Amino acid sequence: MWKFNKRILAQFDFFSIILIIPLVLTSNWLISEAVPVLAQKQTAYIGVAVITFLFVFLLPIRRRNWLIPIIYWANIGLLFAVEFFGTTRGMGAQRWIELPFVNATIQPSEFVKPALILMLAYLIQRKPPPENGYRVKDFLIISFYILLPFILIAKEPDLGTALILLLIGYGVLFFIGVHWKIWTAIIVTILLASPLVYKFGLHNYQKVRIKDFLSEKPSYHVQQSIIAIGSGGLTGKSKEEATQTQMKFLPIATSDFIFAFLVERSGFLGALAIILVYITLILHLMSLSIYNTDYYIKVVTISISFMIFIYMGVNIAMTIGYAPVVGIPLPMFSYGGSSFLNFMILFAIMQNLITFRYKDMYDDRGTKSFI
Template sequence: MKLFDRRILTHFDFVQPALILPIIAISFILVAEVSSFLAEKQLIYTLVGFLCFSFFFILPIRKLAWLIPLLYWINIFLLLSVDIFGVEKLGAKRWLEVPFTHFTIQPSELLKPSFILMLAYLIYRDPPPKNGYKLKSFLKLSFYILLPFFLIAAEPDLGTATVLIIVGFGTLFIIGVNYKIWLSIFLVIAVSSPIIYTHFLKPYQKQRIHDFLAEKPSYQVQQSIIAIGNGGLKGKNSDEATQTHFKFLPISTSDFIFAYAVERFGFIGGAFLLLLYMLLIFHLLSLNAKFKDDYFTRVALNCVALFIFIYTAVNVSMTIGFAPVVGIPLPFFSHGGSSFTTFMVFFGILQHLITFRYFALDTKIRLKGA
């Protein structure tokens, strides 16, 4: 593969960085206002994220497609290992300690890129017929979606597990599944919802739903709504952003950073931020038409678009009291390394598939022959 082929510039999707980089820059400004220490950590996370992006951008993914199932099953093994060797934090086993170090990794985060690639690999090898996947193919694909869902939900981490299952089946919906299957699924969910709530949800999960449905929102959400209202139309200066300045707003640089952004930059700033996310999602979905015959790229595009949509919708809804409070960060915006790195990996994969598509055509690489 020629990394300096001039076709790289003509095929590279410059719209993605044009929309993502302003989000990263605004986030860094907000985090730096709260804490110089957090800003230094954020800078390190950013550098690591761009290194991961670069690695996956130059990685010959199509050529190494035969390794994707192995990578998927390694991640499944890590999820299984959490129950045996996992490190418990705040009543949940979600982390594994790296031997001979004090670092921990979260297998559910590591799984996400391999989850996308596995779906892309399976669908590319067996594309949907004209009327969509029938039951046998649908069940096969569902197995690879439901397996990590149950393992992650058992940690317990129902938020991440739910995002994963929505992304998986949402992608199948876009790619094409017979409508009769969807009707059956909706009926089963409608009938079984009371049973799931009564017998399968943990007490803290029920409490989150209760807090969401209660007339009076939780303390976190109350402070978040106050911060948003304090921002007004154009926002406040750093010293006048009292909710954040006096630490009334909880976890203002991570889960509730959107409320902090609106307090600082007002309704106009919050709307601009949401516009960037909306344009990014629409742009990724619009590429379905351009890659209609390349199912590998299409699956990756739809998965990433759905990840961004769900994370953004849930996080913003949570800060204004329209959704239960769950630990779902705002992509590229919330302070933290795991989420930022994961999304940079996503876009490294996407940019590789988009930019080096000419290489696949030139060398006639076909996953079906892998």
């Protein structure tokens, strides 16, 4: 742990924290209206996330970067453990591991996200891309670290989480730099392989979701979501008049379809305000990545911005019928501890790398340290 110095806070990125606060407060307000008991649990999740944030923030990440591959492979080991010792919940998906003696379970696929992002930062920092981007050899090496967790998670099956990892991983590579010929080959391969993947690679319930999305009439869940959004108007309805939520027509109103609940209660203006907060946060993180030459900061900040964009875009599109219903939460807004904790861990890692960058990169004599 670091011996804390108040001057270090001069480097702390307070703006991202300021943007997160309205998301958390608005979410807690909506959840408390729909299911008060869940709001109490969400408050507890937030408390745990804040403590975890402080713990991770104070870790000497850069000076102990040799631990990053160990953390990555430990998470891969947990994914293998799911294959052999995992438990199932609904739809037959084997995604959880039971913890002995505490009557609880963990979902290793959630912990892989920060582990993969850190591993990408570690690999790219050790060998930055040349002027025209990574060539085939380096691209394949980094791809191995992206594809391994993707395959293990997709096999559970949890295609939504697996695809998010894939998009984040290759989004980072696209941003950092890969030779254009490699991207051309990938695009052609995807176009040719897509029909075969649909026919032989997807489970039946995944095909049903795609068919529901492509059908003229949306599924029942999406229909109720669209009704809630349409009834919100410009400024929303009062709690008593928000019948879609209060009368339980809107399914999963506190998690998957919380955006529809938000629009019903606060209308177009409330939804626009939350979307603008997300957009500001994404652009702020992208600016941190663009204007930093340190690859640890570049990779982590752009990864978080991609992750928020994907989660937000898919969730909102899902509620209005423009994407299949895949159970992706609205980031730092939907009810649930795992997703919120993951984002707080990622923000803690980012804040650590930004705040302690000069302390980590230079010792007391002003010389560079590679420890």
